[in-house]
Amino acid sequence: xxNSELLQVKTKTSGQVVFVVAGLALSLFxxxxxxxxxxxxxxxxxxxxxxxxxxxxxxxxMVLGFALHFWRMRRRxxxxxxxxxxxxxxxxxxxxxxxxxxxxxxxxxxxxxMSILFACALTYRLGYRQKPALAIAGAFAIxxxxxxxxxxxxxxxxxxxxxxxxxxxxxxxxVYL
Amino acid sequence: xxxxxxGIDVLARxxxxxxxxxxxxxGVAIGAIPGVGPAVAIAILLPATFSMDPIVGLTLLLGIYGxxxxxxxxxxxxxxxxxxxxxxxxxxxxxxxxxxxxxxRALSLAYSASFLGGIFSVVCLIxxxxxxxxxxxxxxxxxxxxxxxxxLVLVVVAHxxxxxxxxxxxxxxxxxxxxxxxxxxxxxRYTFDQSWLAGGFDxxxxxxxxxxxxxxxxxxxxxxxxIRLPRSRGSLxxxxxxxxxxxxxxxIAASFGVVMGMIPGVGEFTAQFMSYTSARRLSKNxxxxxxxSSEGLIASEAANNxxxxxxxxxxxxxxxxxxxxxxxxxxxxxx
Numbered sequence: 270x271x272n273s274e275l276l277q278v279k280t281k282t283s284g285q286v287v288f289v290v291a292g293l294a295l296s297l298f299x300x301x302x303x304x305x306x307x308x309x310x311x312x313x314x315x316x317x318x319x320x321x322x323x324x325x326x327x328x329x330x331m332v333l334g335f336a337l338h339f340w341r342m343r344r345r346x347x348x349x350x351x352x353x354x355x356x357x358x359x360x361x362x363x364x365x366x367x368x369x370x371x372x373x374x375x376x377x378x379x380x381x382x383m384s385i386l387f388a389c390a391l392t393y394r395l396g397y398r399q400k401p402a403l404a405i406a407g408a409f410a411i412x413x414x415x416x417x418x419x420x421x422x423x424x425x426x427x428x429x430x431x432x433x434x435x436x437x438x439x440x441x442x443x444v445y446l
Numbered sequence: 447x448x449x450x451x452x453g454i455d456v457l458a459r460x461x462x463x464x465x466x467x468x469x470x471x472x473g474v475a476i477g478a479i480p481g482v483g484p485a486v487a488i489a490i491l492l493p494a495t496f497s498m499d500p501i502v503g504l505t506l507l508l509g510i511y512g513x514x515x516x517x518x519x520x521x522x523x524x525x526x527x528x529x530x531x532x533x534x535x536x537x538x539x540x541x542x543x544x545x546x547x548x549x550x551r552a553l554s555l556a557y558s559a560s561f562l563g564g565i566f567s568v569v570c571l572i573x574x575x576x577x578x579x580x581x582x583x584x585x586x587x588x589x590x591x592x593x594x595x596x597x598l599v600l601v602v603v604a605h606x607x608x609x610x611x612x613x614x615x616x617x618x619x620x621x622x623x624x625x626x627x628x629x630x631x632x633x634x635r636y637t638f639d640q641s642w643l644a645g646g647f648d649x650x651x652x653x654x655x656x657x658x659x660x661x662x663x664x665x666x667x668x669x670x671x672x673i674r675l676p677r678s679r680g681s682l683x684x685x686x687x688x689x690x691x692x693x694x695x696x697x698i699a700a701s702f703g704v705v706m707g708m709i710p711g712v713g714e715f716t717a718q719f720m721s722y723t724s725a726r727r728l729s730k731n732x733x734x735x736x737x738x739s740s741e742g743l744i745a746s747e748a749a750n751n752x753x754x755x756x757x758x759x760x761x762x763x764x765x766x767x768x769x770x771x772x773x774x775x776x777x778x779x780x781x
Contacts, residue, residue, distance in 0.1 A: 289611070292614060296614070296617075299621070302636075306634075306636045306637070307633070307635045307636070308633040310630075313630065313631060318630040318631070320630065320631050320633045320635060323620060323623075323624045324621060324624045324635055324636060326617075326620065327617045327618070327619075327620035327621035328617065328621060329617075330613055330614065330616065330617030330620070331617040331618055331621065333610075333614075334610045334611060334612075334614025334615070334616075335611070337610035338614065341610065360667050361660075361663035361664060361666065362663075364662070364663045364666050364667075365659075365663065368659065391666075395666065421494040421498070422494075422497035423493050423494050423496075423497060424493075424496075424497070
């Protein structure tokens with residue numbers, strides 16, 4: 270049994286201490302910035318309309334909540350399983366980078382070409398490297414573009430690269446692809 | 447009566463009918479995929495609905511919202527994997543039935559109870575919304591604030607044993623809502639001199655990130671599951687007959703669903719949990735609960751399917767979303 274399976278079997282609270290401490294640290298940092306990131310307005314009619322009121326309530330609640338939860342935890346020092354769980358949460362961030370690249374590339378290189386490239390590359394990355402799997406990924410990308418941009422008319426900007434196309438097909442690419 | 451007739455008139459439009467059909471069938475299909483659920487589907491479809499006629503877009507989303515609760519019970523019953531946490535208790539009695547070879551009977555009971563819960567809740571929506579709508583004009587900003595505060599308090603109180611962390615996360619939600627230019631004195635809050643934060647966090651972007659992308663990333667890192675379906679017997683239409691034998695369980699469950707759906711911040715899971723506990727307490731055969739009891743299945747399914755329509759009552763009457771899915775619906779009303 271590897272560590273991640275052991276984690277599922279042994280406890281449902283693994284990783285909590287790491288996240289609670291991270292949450293507490295973030296809350297304390299944001300609370301320390303309240304003086305520079307919010308203003309105390311002399312013109313405010315009452316306390317309810319003070320710009321600083323709700324961030325202060327939110328951050329004090331966060332600090333107290335995280336601190337109280339940490340204080341009530343049976344085990345406050347992270348062990349190996351806590352770090353395994355924390356790593357499992359960090360792993361998906363790789364796909365966040367993939368997604369950000371895709372989002373940045375769409376307005377430049379086009380929704381259709383980038384969707385096909387993104388779907389096929391992601392499928393390959395996940396280990397499905399046979400031709401049928403890649404073909405399904407490509408077909409899925411085409412269907413998604415046709416559905417969302419062509420049929421449902423979701424407002425996705427036309428790509429900069431399409432500006433270099435001949436006049437006869439440029440408008441079609443900008444509107445539908 | 448005029449309102450009901452005008453509602454039927456809108457429903458008779460071909461595009462609304464089509465949206466309802468696509469939403470209802472799509473909702474069951476989406477709900478049946480473990481780990482996806484209506485929140486992900488609605489979050490993905492939300493930008494697409496903005497280009498539709500609002501009533502068509504809203505009907506599509508409501509179709510998904512209403513039918514996905516039943517859809518989620520399918521994997522809970524057949525493979526012991528609830529679509530989302532909402533159907534966790536359905537596995538207690540649904541899967542033991544499947545193991546006994548009564549999968550069809552369990553599915554039939556689930557959709558019969560879901561149907562009853564949904565219809566009961568819609569009737570409550572029809573009769574209670576006008577009452578609340580009469581009270582709504584008396585609601586000023588203070589009353590709306592107090593109702594929202596009640597929702598926040600209930601969110602925290604509902605997390606028994608984890609109230610401190612629930613309060614911390616509720617505080618985080620409030621903090622996210624305050625980022626950007628505030629409307630009273632036009633000062634910036636927590637923008638760290640970044641111009642893209644001046645407008646605050648867009649609700650749709652937050653919803654897409656929280657529900658669609660996070661789930662997609664999670665699924666990308668999980669191993670593929672190999673699922674083996676057991677043989678199944680029983681009629682797909684016997685559910686209504688069985689449901690008629692337990693009117694009290696079904697009635698109490700649907701009532702729990704309506705009440706819990708109306709209270710902001712509570713929702714399906716609490717409704718299902720309370721209904722199930724109550725059904726077990728009132729049952730002549732409480733030991734059967736958790737081992738394939740039809741009463742247990744009816745209690746959990748009728749309760750969670752009564753929530754969606756009931757959750758629309760505070761949204762329509764007061765503009766307060768009771769949970770994440772109705773918050774998404776609210777963004778369609780804004781467009």
